[in-house]
Amino acid sequence: MGAELAEYVIGPESLPRFFIWTLGCQMNHSDSEEMAGALLAAGCAESGSLEDADLVVINSCAIREAAEQKVIGRMGQLASLKRARPGTRVVLTGCAVREDNRPALAKRYPAVDLFLRPDEEPELVARLGLATPTAPGLMAGHAPPTLARVGRSVAATADRLPGTRASAVAGGTIRRESQWEAWVPVIYGCDKTCTYCIVPFSRGPERSRPFDDILAECRALAWAGVHNVTLIGQNVNSYGHDRPPEERFADLAGGRTLGRRIDTTGRPDFAALLRAIDALRLEGGEPAIPRLRFVTSHPWDLTDRLIDAIAECPSVCEHLHLPVQSGDDAVLHRMGRQYSAEAYLHLVERLRAAVPGIALSTDVIVGFSGESERQFEASLKLLRAVRYDQVFAAAYSVRPGTPAARLPDDVPPGEKRRRLNALLELQEGIGWELNRAWVGRRTEVLVDRADQPSAHDLGETRPPARGVVRVSGRNRENKLVHLDGGPELLGRFVDVRIERAGPYSLQGSQVGSTIPE
């Protein structure tokens, strides 16, 4: 090849080694899988660490102030990496990048070269000048981003994402984090109006993926041997209301209440989607995807149809994450949550009647604007009443741009910490008690990790001996289970007898055989 052409040849040695730092929820992790896949398809290599990368992509979370502070705290390190290697580029994406805060981003994140809103992530490769015929990125031929009014702000919509996801699935360019477990987005954005939440402003209004695209992705995953699929979205329960009506869904009753009364006649719903995925079967009649999970569910949209589908589909796991946020009606009202504590408890009763033994987890915010001691105690009371298997609790932090930012943040930080600790302490006792009830039982664990366990994992005070490798995984109820064994168990279903219980995990021994052998 002539020397004069050399400058036009992109060889692997001149392409950046990338590192994606993902914070936050499963949706971010799934988005990062798409970005990593696009960069690999463009010929870039993945770096094992941020320090060795020429391209750092930060997929940020803005749900709490602490998550944003983590990224801001890395700006100094990133700036010195760029000084040491001037070719290094830093991209910031995820919920920290919104249409209405663009002007302030460069000041807040000085080491960042390129800001991409979540709906712009498919443009990553093209915007970095790394597009090739095999990895064209998203520029020409695709519709420009669309904007929508959300409250007093303007947010970008996810209009393009169902199409770019379909292209990535068809092109096989998603770099999945696991061979046995997969995330499948079903709906982007959120139409709810929780006053503390930034998501409706960062990800825009709800956009559901086409029903058949989701089914095709699940079918391909089953074919590839994936054992556990988690359907994801900010509120998966409202799936389908924005899809066009179709004859095959004509029997679905209209006028569902999805935070507002809208005509959903003839449109698919999440229950129909669960049933269709569950109906993918092997020759012997077993579900092609043995474990089907979904997250996150807004209680308002947890319909009887959906509870029936959870109960009747053998692949749907006996675990539900159902965020409650507070146990007090006045606080729930200020949060814009659209249900009362009593209605929530009634839902839990219906769920437990339909799916005996179902494990429940939730999110709780303490110290929200105006939360009194009595109102905080209502949250403790609700925890005692429901007895969750797991609670993700956080002290309230104001998110600029949200409706709640106009309310006083009047619970002092020390008091928020006290409430958080009290709630976590209560939950630790409940979780431990529920876990102790597993001792002596047999349960099926899908092993997904093999490593040196920590003393905390083992519920011991002294660290384990060097070289000790243990494996861990989840049962259908989403309990974390540790057991003896090596990497040969990864990706296998193991029959385990539970011998010990801690507040956050179980320990057991393998009994019987593994599947697949």
Ligand code: SF4
């Ligand atoms: Fe945020 Fe509420 Fe939507 Fe969840 S349901 S993403 S908390 S607005």
